Amino acid sequence: MKTDVPIAIAGLGYVGLPLALHFAHAGVPVIGLDVDAAKVGRLARGESYILHIPSARVAAAVDAGRFTATTDLSRVRDCQAVIICVPTPLKGENEPDLSYVLATGRALAPHLAPGTLVVLESTTYPGTTDGELRAVLEAGSGRVAGTGFHLAYSPEREDPGNPESDVSAIPKVVGGLTPACRDRALALYGRVVRTLVPVADCRVAEAVKLTENIFRAVNIAMVNELKVVYAAMGIDIWDVVAAAKTKPFGYMPFYPGPGLGGHCIPIDPFYLTWKAREFGQETRFIRLAGEVNTAMPAYVVRRVGEALATQGRTLAGSRVLLLGLAYKPDVDDDRESPGYALWNLLEEAGAEVAFHDPHIPVVRPSREHAAYAGRRGVELTAESIASFDVVLLATHHRVFDHALIARSARLIVDTRNAFAGHPVEASRYFKA
Numbered sequence: 001m002k003t004d005v006p007i008a009i010a011g012l013g014y015v016g017l018p019l020a021l022h023f024a025h026a027g028v029p030v031i032g033l034d035v036d037a038a039k040v041g042r043l044a045r046g047e048s049y050i051l052h053i054p055s056a057r058v059a060a061a062v063d064a065g066r067f068t069a070t071t072d073l074s075r076v077r078d079c080q081a082v083i084i085c086v087p088t089p090l091k092g093e094n095e096p097d098l099s100y101v102l103a104t105g106r107a108l109a110p111h112l113a114p115g116t117l118v119v120l121e122s123t124t125y126p127g128t129t130d131g132e133l134r135a136v137l138e139a140g141s142g143r144v145a146g147t148g149f150h151l152a153y154s155p156e157r158e159d160p161g162n163p164e165s166d167v168s169a170i171p172k173v174v175g176g177l178t179p180a181c182r183d184r185a186l187a188l189y190g191r192v193v194r195t196l197v198p199v200a201d202c203r204v205a206e207a208v209k210l211t212e213n214i215f216r217a218v219n220i221a222m223v224n225e226l227k228v229v230y231a232a233m234g235i236d237i238w239d240v241v242a243a244a245k246t247k248p249f250g251y252m253p254f255y256p257g258p259g260l261g262g263h264c265i266p267i268d269p270f271y272l273t274w275k276a277r278e279f280g281q282e283t284r285f286i287r288l289a290g291e292v293n294t295a296m297p298a299y300v301v302r303r304v305g306e307a308l309a310t311q312g313r314t315l316a317g318s319r320v321l322l323l324g325l326a327y328k329p330d331v332d333d334d335r336e337s338p339g340y341a342l343w344n345l346l347e348e349a350g351a352e353v354a355f356h357d358p359h360i361p362v363v364r365p366s367r368e369h370a371a372y373a374g375r376r377g378v379e380l381t382a383e384s385i386a387s388f389d390v391v392l393l394a395t396h397h398r399v400f401d402h403a404l405i406a407r408s409a410r411l412i413v414d415t416r417n418a419f420a421g422h423p424v425e426a427s428r429y430f431k432a
Contacts, residue, residue: 006031007188008082010104012039012069014333015121015156016085017050021057022167024066026192031079032069043069051332051359052160073104074111081117081188082108084133085156088122094270096125098132105133109140117150117184123209123268125275129153129202130177145177152176152185153202155209160331171195175205213268214286219254220265221289224296227256236431238417258394258415258432259296259338261327266293266336297341300415301349303432304392307411310427313389316350321378321388323405324395325357332359339394340369346392354378354388358399382408392432393418 006029009020013034020030034040042049046059061067076082086100101122112118118137120129129152134145145151154174159165172193176182186196199205227237237256245253260266269290273283305315327337334340339355346353356377365373378384380401385391385408393400396416405412406424413430 004029005080006078008033008076008079010034010073010076010082010084010108011086011100011122012036012043013085013087014050014160015158016083017043017048017058018053018158018167019083019085019121019156020067021053021061022192024061024064025057027066028191029065030061030067031075032067033071033073033075033082034069035071037071040069040071043067052330073107076108076116077111077113079113079116081119081184082112083119083121084108085121088124088267088271090267090270094274096271096274098124098128101128102132102136105136106140109137112137112141112143112149114143114148115150117152117181117188119152119154119185119188121154121156123155123213123264123271124206125210125271126203126206127275128206134177146181150176150178150181150184151202152181153205154185154189155205155212157212160328160333168193169195171197173197173199173205173208175199175202177202210268210272213264214272214289216254217260217265217269217293218286218289219252220257220260221292223254224256225292228299231431238420238431255417256415257296257338258300259341260293261335261337261339297338297345300342300392300394300413300432301345303430304346304351304390304413305349307390307413307430311389311411314350315346318351318389319387320346320351320353321385321391322346322353322355323357323391323393323400324397325355325360325363325377326395326397329396330359330398334360334364334369335366336368337395340372342392342394343372356380357395358397380404385409 008031009016010033012032020032024030039049043058046062048055048058084104086104089097091097120133134151138145143149154172157170172189174182174185174196176185182198186198190196230237241253244251269286273286276283308318322343325334325337325339326332343353361377363372363375385405390411390413391405391409392413394415396418402419402422406419406422411428412424413432415432
């Protein structure tokens with residue numbers, strides 16, 4: 001790969017932006033492409049809009065002339081490669097929504113120079129890259145994939161909010177439409193990643209990403225189911241997992257929660273389930289795991305009701321403080337967060353719900369949770385905590401003052417074992 005010719009990254013979200021900054025830090029000039037003018041404007045000024053990405057990193061890349069953000073997708077004509085990092089959500093009855101990927105492909109295609117490398121990083125089902133995406137790129141560019149331009153797939157492996165996560169240290173899986181396509185992609189990623197994992201083709205690489213996230217979804221479902229079973233027996237699942245993980249072989253710890261969240265694990269299994277039907281295959285095991293995880297918010301709300309009953313109250317008319325809207329701790333990402341499912345179920349039961357999340361002070365507009373857009377979180381003080389009938393902890397942010405909450409709350413329902421080590425009277429503390 002040429003060292004002075006820029007690459008483009010289409011989609012400057014939770015995957016695209018850190019990837020762009022990583023390439024820029026390695027000395028590769030990057031043109032960041034996004035349709036959101038407000039986002040582009042902030043990045044162009046050297047400002048980050050993502051909690052775990054410091055503005056200083058963005059400013060350093062901009063000031064060095066290594067990172068430019070723009071809404072002008074025609075700038076890809078100046079690039080030797082373009083990496084597509086756009087959302088792949090679900091629609092309807094858990095069907096894949098490739099509209100963002102295909103719209104991006106159509107917009108980029110007329111501007112592809114001969115020999116440009118196009119890499120898709122968005123999670124999807126096997127056959128997307130060499131099927132749907134290839135078709136729109138060929139139709140819009142007038143070039144044939146594999147000869148007129150190169151085409152590859154390399155799944156993202158971001159771990160937002162994990163300070164130990166280093167893109168350069170995470171092995172990079174790469175599959176190409178042809179061996180030459182794969183080699184071009186390996187050369188590109190080899191500039192910023194220490195370990196490369198070449199695979200046979202795009203479909204294998206696409207299947208790798210699904211397999212990784214289905215593995216997590218299934219095991220989380222298992223421990224969530226065990227949580228419910230063991231609770232009925234008077235056994236604490238957290239004690240069980242803590243002891244089980246001391247076994248140095250044959251076991252890997254997974255932890256229960258109020259449901260699945262984020263842009264991958266709740267969604268990716270359904271991509272394979274949907275595609276498998278095309279081949280006459282049923283993914284019964286995966287679908288069962290989805291049912292277990294989807295049922296968790298309802299279980300948590302039942303536990304809230306049981307906690308309130310110990311004080312002679314019901315959900316109807318009770319005031320509930322929901323702690324945490326982000327889908328995981330220490331991030332500001334609320335995509336597919338189980339917190340919204342909890343909120344909805346509590347309100348349906350007649351409860352009055354308020355929330356506090358230090359990283360999400362105001363609910364942002366989204367198509368999934370439009371009804372909550374603009375709602376503001378409450379301040380977390382001893383007085384405000386005590387004004388609620390029950391505090392429901394959904395996300396275990398490290399910045400929470402657990403001691404303050406433990407002292408002030410009338411009741412606590414903890415879905416994350418977050419108060420382990422913080423003394424709370426047994427009569428006021430419930431796990432869910």
